[in-house]
Amino acid sequence: MYKYVSISRRVIAVLLLATIMTLGMIPSDSKGARGANHFPNVLLITHEGKAVYFYEDLIKDKVVVINFIYTSCPNSCSLETAHLREVQSILGNRVGQDIFMYSISIDPVQDTPEILKQYADKFNVRPGWTFLTGKKDDIILLQKKFGLSIDEIENGDSQDHNINMIIGN
Template structure:
């Protein structure tokens, strides 16, 4: 289990600038897995991701691993509501992904948008932003104290000094199996759903 956290950190770390979506290359979709039994996988994942408290757009406190990740497939990306670059495009794209997932969104697959500007992106602000993209119950927009958000972003490779320098990475994971891969949040919605469905396929 001690090797699990460094492995996952290496798999999730990526620094893509918040630039024009059309100009961004698609990262290598390298799969990484936390090895071991399901029980050890869960313990290693819980230790790595932590139960740091974040707040969703409805003002509800959420433990990051236990409430948002455990036992499901997840799509995770980074954004902020006043972004004038790729953020609205990424959110609109994930709205199409949500539509393609249908009833699976929120039950089998969770979509998590984590702000990189927690000081300004309060739950109320995030709720208005979520409404623009018809976000359903399975799509959580997350903020929290700057320290807590920074801790989670650091675990996911999304930490940045300035909000407009955040990455356009989309992390796709099956937390039950421990399989993770990464692409960009502007990837074709059909391709994202295909990656979700086949994340556990052998390469």
């Protein structure tokens, strides 16, 4: 017989914070670290309309929280965004200074910078958390580099996706 255990969002946020803080203490050139040779420097567009390069501008030498979403997702994306907004609130001014949050759209046709801005505003996202879009093939490449690609999903018309979050430096 299994017992359902409910863990509060605050406990999850504190665990996430501890993980992020620990990563901030690990040198980015640690054994096993992946850098420019692993992550592509693809061009993405922020929810503010700014062009950025994934590796050079977003993740190089930074502690990051990355997830893949789409704004018309009927269930999990909004819930995940709401939870991450709570984490952002707990982290306070650290977000945007020594911790950076990125949500990358898997539906770049629909999720224009304007739509992503509306989505970020809907969740009252503060500075330090950037929503991104780009070319579909580049986004699939990023998912593959993070080990989040599922061929059956990528090759179909489905908007199903992994709801994993990546935390790293």
